[in-house]
Structures are given as C-alpha cells and as structure tokens.
Amino acid sequence: MSHRLDLKQGRVEMAHGGGGRAMAQLIRELFLPFMENPALRAGNDGALLARPEGRLVVSTDCHVITPLFFPGGDIGSLSVHGTLNDVAMMGGYPIALTAGFVLEEGFPLADLARIARSMGEAACAAGVPIVTGDTKVVERGKGDGIYINTTGIGVVAEGVELGGERARPGDHLLLSGTLGDHGIAILAQRENLTFASDIRSDSAALHGLVATMLDAAPGLRCLRDPTRGGLAATLNEITAQAGVGVLIREAAIPLRAPVKAVCELLGLDPLNIANEGKLLAVCPPGESARLLDAMCAHPLGRDAALIGEFIADEHHFVQMETSFGSRRTVDWLAGEQLPRIC
Amino acid sequence: MKFVDEFRDGELARGLAATIAAEADPARDYTLMEFCGGHTHAITRYGLGDLLPRNIRFIHGPGCPVCVLPVGRIDNAIELARRPDVILCSYGDVLRVPASNRASLQRARAEGADVRIIWSSLDALRIARENPDREVVFLAIGFETTTPPTAVALQQARTEGLDNFTVFCNHVLTPAAIQNILESPQLRELGSVPLDGFIGPSHVSAIIGSRPYEYFAEEYQKPVVIAGFEPLDVLQAVLMLVRQMNTGRFEVENQYTRAVTREGNLKAQRLVAEVFELRESFEWRGLGEVPYSALRLRPDYERFDAERRFGIEYHAVPDARSCDCGAILRGLKHPVECKLFATACTPESPIGSCMVSSEGACSAYYSYGRHRTSERPA
C-alpha cells in the first residue's frame, strides 16, 4: 500500500525531481488535481495541439517573486496571468500554457499545493489549459523556495499587427486602469514596510479585454503591459522603438488613493511601479473614442482613460504635463526603486 | 491627500508666479539657494523654474545627506556589512551610492552581506531583538530631522539593555553647512557666486526652529525664508525673498507656519542633546572638513557606538578627478556643466553621489529636466 503525499506537513525532497515514482506521485497527487485536462492527464513528454488558423505567437516568462503569497494573488496565479498577457499583448488569443517548476528541497508541500491550486484556477478561469510541464528539485540552499517558468502559445488573427515600432506622431495612448496596485501590494508585504490597507495586486488575464479591443479598434498599433519598471519603463521602450516622443497628462492617470498615499510615504513614483493586470494601448486618433468605450465596458477596463498622445521628438522623450501645469520628463529607473527618507 | 494636494494647485501656482513676475525687478538677478534636497526635488519635478522669470535662478545647495556622505564612510559601512556576524540596517537611499573599488552596499548585499532596508530606526531595534546572536548595526544618516529618531532608538536600546544593537553615526548639521557655504572664498572675497538668499529647509526647521538662521541673516546679510515642502510653499517663499531683496531687508521669515515655529520641537532637541555630542570636525563630500558640523554618541552611550565596538578607522577617499559634485554641492556649478553629466555619469552608472541620490541635483535634473535643453535651467 503506498502512502499518499502529506500535503499538510510534507516537504519537497530530491526524489520528487528524479523522474521516478516519487515524481510521478507528486504530479499525480499535487499538480493534476488542480490542472486537470486531457493532455496533462495523458502524461506524455509533450502535448499535441491542433494546428490553428492564423499565425502562432509564443511567449515565455520566469517568475521568481517574493513574497510568494500576497493580497490578490501568488506566484502561481501571477505566472499564469503574466504569460497569458504577453501573448495577448502580441494580439494573440491564448490556446495553451506550459509550466516548469524548479523547487528547492525542503519547500513545504502545503505551499506548493496552494500555488498549484492557484495556477489551476487562474488557467481555468482564463479558459486556457496547462498542457505540459516539468519539475526539477535543487538542493536546499540552492533555490529560493520555488521558481516557475510558464510559456504560452496563442493565435494571432489575420490583419492584426501589433508592435512598439508602429506608434507614430498623433497616435493616442490609453491606459486600462489604475497604476501601481501590484507593486505596492507586494511592497506593503515586505517585512519593514508593512502598511495595512485594502491594496491588492491587480494580477489578471487580459486576453478577453484585448479581444474586445481588437474588435473595437482594428487600427490598433501596439499593446504593452507595464509590468516591472512600470509605465515609465514601458513608454520609454515604445518611444525608443518607434523613434517618437510621447506626452502624457498626470491628471488623466487613474490612481487609487491608498496607492498614492503609500507612494508619498515611501518617496516612490507611481509611474515606476509594477502592474500585473493593466495594459497600454496605442491607437490612431480616430479610433480612440470607440476603443475607450469598449475598454470601459469590460470589467478589467472599468477605469480606462485616454492619458496622452505621441508626438514627433528626435530625443524620444517621455514627457508629462503635471497636475501642477508644468512639464517634466519621465525617465525609466536604473534599477528597482528603493524607498527613501530624503 | 489632505494638506498635500491643496498645496499643489496649478491654478494658484500660475497666479503666484504672475505676482512674482510682476514684483521681480527686471534690472537685477535673484539667485536663491535651496538647501534642502526635498526642495531640489520639488523645483525640478514641478518645473518651478519654468514658471518664474529668467532673472530668478535656483542654486542647489548641499542639503542631501547622502550626497555629502564621504566615500570613506560608505567604505566603512560596507566593511561592517561584510562582517559575517553583522546585520546592517540602512535607509534605502544609501544602497546604490558608489564607494571605493566600485563597491556599494547593494553590491555587498548581492555578494552575501546581510544588508536590510528599513524605513525607521524602530525596525532596526526590532531586528536586534529578533536576532540576539547577531550584531545589528544601524547606519544612521541625515540632518536634524532624522537625528531625533536615532536618539529615540538609542534611548530605547539602553532601557532594554539591547547589547547587540549599535549605531554607525553620520548625522550632520545644517547651520554648519550653511556657514561653510557662506564662508567659501568664492562667495566672501571673490564674489563670483552671487548668492542673494536662502530657501530654508522644511523639516529640519520643524525640529530646530527658525531661530538658528537669524545669525546667518544678520551676519551675512542674506534673507532666509523657511519654506514648506510643496511647490506652492516654494513659490510663496520665492515671493517673500524677492520682496525682502527689493526692500533691502535680510530677515528670517517662516513660510511653513503649519509645521515650523521659532523654537522648533524642544522635546526632540532635548532628546538629541541627551544622546549626541558634537564632533570637532567631520568630512563632507565636496566641502572638505567642516568644524562642528556632525554628531557622535555621548560617552554614556558609547557601548552603542559601532565605530568603537568594531574599531572602525576612517580613510578619506578623494573624488574622481572629473567629478564636479563638490562644486555642484556648493552651488558653484550646475549639473550640465559637469563634463561627466549624462555621459559617463548617469543614474545607471553614477560616478558621484549627486547622481545616485534622488535628492541630488544631478539626479533630479537628469530625471525630470533633460527636455529643457535649449537654456540653462533654473
């Protein structure tokens, strides 16, 4: 009689990555119950996918976040949403996900089960199966608990051409909702910075929103999600790619009051803070009104706003008209923004 | 946010700016030094220079405690952090400052040193309580605003008998820095840096009061207006300085009346006096040795002094040859006049601390003001 995994007190052991019975048990008892689908259950080395109509897009992401669990999500749901969103930013409708795990010996199975459940639920809610995966275990001390890699495959319909280089002077810039929620939710969990508040990560899968946007604005030029580095980094990337400048309006940028307050208290700029359930859209000026309506009608775009427009600028600056009425450049940071006292 | 947003109203700003323009005498220049890094930040972030007439110019003074921290002291901090028995607790601002041999606290952390970013000295105390078998060193930096929080932590440590807690003290004093600038040869004798008035620091003044500045106003005949942190505060202070200069006055005025009084925060001042005493001299990056400008722990707190416990020896390290931080901190040069600005010295690879600290003149100008390329900005 075999013993079932102790999902309450058990821990990851080297054998769980060894390809033998222990690993099969881990997959069967811990991963499969949460990620059930025919491909995964078949247990082969890979998953066969039917050839779709249209072009394929593939994207991959590694997730190393700490803390692993935070208000509004965890590393599991984040890894699903993040990759689905990368596919969606390319204009792709996601059809399959893969998941690879690097586990540290000693990692609690209870946490792993929680993460697996979260991934499964996120994938299920998004309607995208996790069709294949891999698990490795490294010795205690050689990993940070858990690292996850997810790859997503999607289909891009005919006529959809999205890319940062396509932005041109006169184009409008739309933002799908409030900035900074994810980064501040994470920061607020860090040992020495805990703020009690109802700030939750905005981690979400955006492909449904993107589908309605592609319908509403066939001339859409570019979609990008402002993750690490925030809006500032993303806009600077786009202006560099396209060889243009952009002027945004601070007053138009949606920002939740507690997020703004925490930024003030820690000396952080909301423009530099990560988002995991928001996107930026560049579209021709004639289509932006309809696009904005479509976004606002969708649950993940309720707070969408027109925040700026692209201009000719040989320096490719990202500039902002402040609520104060002045203009300043919006630079992207060298590294992680650190809380400051000065 | 209440008491914040109202002080950032754009319409009021334009009105104030118009009043300033109407009262500024076109036949003269007004050169104003803001001492506080927070003011540098406000001026560049809100583009106050754009709102004001061209004959009103800001000079950025040495009000950034990270910018004036000498490389040698950061080397000492890194040395402490590298000890396996030490947990070094630091405010975030210092982590990226480049020290000798391209080291930094952040790099030391990446190499295995236990460096923890804290937001408050209380966190350092907590870490000490939670790690009784480790030495917890608190890297204390800052001007008079930040010194009382260190004093409270030391008193608490003494009451609790928290023997694994020490402070590496780098607290510096504002009036000494102002004196040093006003005494600089360029200013006193050569007159090559016209400096007409000061915008006094907001929160240092909340602690020390407006009284300490009266000496400077009188002795050097320069007006001082203590200003709040928000852009409208700064604009009102500029107007008050313009008015003083127009009428030949040199007084200390307080614009930040909602937080600053003449006497300041006496409770905080007393606490500081109980725990700290003056160092005879301390090196400031860019300014050199400045007498009676910094603090160290009093003898009855010496067991909490990291310099004593760990036998720290200070070695002065000269700045890179082309680095103009010294001149910039004194208000003798503008960031764009430094050969390294935005070329070899950027936020990604800072050479001097004016670029690393977000309160530094170079960083503020680089982050917020590079689009003003056609003119030398305020």
Add this chain to the structure above:
Amino acid sequence: MCLAVPVRVVELLDGDCAMIDADGARKEISLALVADVAVGDYVILHVGYAIQKLDEEEAAKTLALFAKLAGMP
C-alpha cells in the same frame, strides 16, 4: 532632505505609538518626539515618527494667503 508627509492619527496605542491613516493606508508610528497628540490630529511623519503636529489653522491661513497672493478671490 527629509521626506515627511502629513497623516491623520486614528488611534492611540501603547508604548507612545499611534495608528495613522493616509487615505486608506495605515501604519503604526511612534509619538516619542511629540506631545499631546489626540485622535483626529494631523502629524508630520518622517521615518516612522511624528516629528511635529500640523497646525491646521496655520495651514488654512497659508492656503488663504496663496489665493490672495495669486490674485484670486
């Protein structure tokens, strides 16, 4: 230097501490540097300590003065 922000005291706690609120973000801070702080007061917060009480009357006067200096009614 000295990033400091006005925040509202919502609860007084043991050990000379208070819970403050800034638009929905709450944090426990030290009152060791100030005296006579009551719930509802605003304090200036710097590195986890209240460094001064904010004088609301003076704040209102300053705002009124701005309007006057800006030539507004």
